Amino acid sequence: MPAMPYSVESKLKQAIAQHGRGDALAAEPLYRAVLAEQPAHGQANHDLGLLLAQQGQDAQSLPLFQAALKSQPGIGQYWLSYAGALLTTGHPREAQLVLSRGQQRGLAGPAVDALLQKVQAAMTPSKAELLIEQGTAQATQGRMTEAIAAYREAIAVAPDNAGAHFRLGSILSETGQIAEGFAHYMRRAALVHGELPRAQGGPVHRAKHDREQSEYLASTLGLDTPSTALPYHLEDGARIPGPAVDPANATTELVQRWQDSHPQMVVIDNFLTPPALDKLRQYCAGSTIWRRNYDAGYIGATPEDGLACPLMAQIAEEIRATFPQVIGKHGFRYLGAFKYDSTLSTGTNTHADNSAVNVNLYIAPDEANLDPESGGMDIWDVRAPAGEEMRRYNGNEALARDFLERSRAQMTRVPHRANRAIIFKSDFFHKTSECRFREGYLNKRINVSLLFGDRSVL
Numbered sequence: 001m002p003a004m005p006y007s008v009e010s011k012l013k014q015a016i017a018q019h020g021r022g023d024a025l026a027a028e029p030l031y032r033a034v035l036a037e038q039p040a041h042g043q044a045n046h047d048l049g050l051l052l053a054q055q056g057q058d059a060q061s062l063p064l065f066q067a068a069l070k071s072q073p074g075i076g077q078y079w080l081s082y083a084g085a086l087l088t089t090g091h092p093r094e095a096q097l098v099l100s101r102g103q104q105r106g107l108a109g110p111a112v113d114a115l116l117q118k119v120q121a122a123m124t125p126s127k128a129e130l131l132i133e134q135g136t137a138q139a140t141q142g143r144m145t146e147a148i149a150a151y152r153e154a155i156a157v158a159p160d161n162a163g164a165h166f167r168l169g170s171i172l173s174e175t176g177q178i179a180e181g182f183a184h185y186m187r188r189a190a191l192v193h194g195e196l197p198r199a200q201g202g203p204v205h206r207a208k209h210d211r212e213q214s215e216y217l218a219s220t221l222g223l224d225t226p227s228t229a230l231p232y233h234l235e236d237g238a239r240i241p242g243p244a245v246d247p248a249n250a251t252t253e254l255v256q257r258w259q260d261s262h263p264q265m266v267v268i269d270n271f272l273t274p275p276a277l278d279k280l281r282q283y284c285a286g287s288t289i290w291r292r293n294y295d296a297g298y299i300g301a302t303p304e305d306g307l308a309c310p311l312m313a314q315i316a317e318e319i320r321a322t323f324p325q326v327i328g329k330h331g332f333r334y335l336g337a338f339k340y341d342s343t344l345s346t347g348t349n350t351h352a353d354n355s356a357v358n359v360n361l362y363i364a365p366d367e368a369n370l371d372p373e374s375g376g377m378d379i380w381d382v383r384a385p386a387g388e389e390m391r392r393y394n395g396n397e398a399l400a401r402d403f404l405e406r407s408r409a410q411m412t413r414v415p416h417r418a419n420r421a422i423i424f425k426s427d428f429f430h431k432t433s434e435c436r437f438r439e440g441y442l443n444k445r446i447n448v449s450l451l452f453g454d455r456s457v458l
Helices: 006-020 024-037 042-054 058-071 076-088 092-104 110-123 127-140 144-157 162-174 178-193 204-220 252-260 274-286 310-322 388-394 397-406
Strands: 265-268 292-294 298-301 332-340 357-362 377-383 411-414 421-425 428-432 445-452
Touching: 006 024, 006 042, 024 042, 024 204, 042 058, 042 076, 058 076, 076 092, 076 110, 092 110, 127 144, 127 162, 144 162, 162 178, 162 332, 178 310, 204 274, 204 298, 252 265, 274 310, 310 332, 310 445, 377 397, 377 421, 388 397, 421 428
Parallel strands: none
Antiparallel strands: 265 421, 292 298, 298 332, 332 445, 357 421, 357 445, 377 411, 377 428
16 A cells, blocks of 8 residues: 555554554544545554444444455455454355455465354354244244244243344233343343443444443442443342332323324323332433434434333333223333433434334433423324335435425424323324433433334224
């Protein structure tokens, strides 16, 4: 390669040094600065890919390893890294092809042989994988009892198969066995995230959150200094004695409002009991479950990443039991939690959910919200079309807004309030309202969204 300009060489050396010290937060922008000037730079692409892979971002590392190999095919490690990333992301045949091409160019050695053995093993389904495939096929056909049995057998054969725990957790919780299903979700989270800490880095809002959470954990756990990498840590998420969802809200007046409203929705304040709200806040603050990045400046947590603690199972169960005339016959389907940066987030896009009923709960304190008339949800009185059309609108803000304008949709804004829940029919268009929250880790806007039922069964 031609000699690099000093500024690029200096940035690369700094990136490598920071990477070697385990400081991904400092190394990543330096690697990206090198690639901004030299997009085809082999080592910068490779080492940034390696850094992302170490953070569990295997899909993001793949094109970087590919670019490194394309730039410098004479470096054997680049063949190995690219083939390894293909294998990790579920493409064993492509990994085998890359290794074969590398061998034709002289690639050899123990590392190549070891990776080839892994590729061959991945291409030969184990008994557990065959049982998982069988269970998935049965679930697709609506044969839930048989599917559950197949997943249970897969776990009996391979107790540490994260995929089997995920699928069993999903099908159990969707068929009414929420507590047991959530336990399998949590087992999946421990298997996937429990061995290695999550290195800091990623988008600006992600890096900022992880830095603030690291400082929070250092303070609450009594550490001397904040760590540069977040450990897999869960706060106490056990069930509470007594109700988690306040039963005082289950009134005939609430049911009447639900039946008469358009769009069909009710707003419930003081949704959780005080002990449940306090415990959920602590769990969301201290647990390193926030694994999902969203471009609009917020991050997310899912059941399979650790959101499915026993307290959340208790809340999901009690929602159905407390509001039977609102939730109806719809069983639990899925949930997610979303945490927004105070200054960097633009909120969710305008969208609809492919479920029957959505329970959207806010847990940030009122004093964190700088605009008491906003910060919650905007919901329109128009339903999204079904099927492929809904997916098109959900993926295109301009298209969704044009549809709402042509439909002469009217918007209702529900402001943020601590411990406020909005229960609404999921297929009405909705989005996060404009929000302005105070800076500070415990002031971040957090909402938990629980989905019930299938849109096709209203």
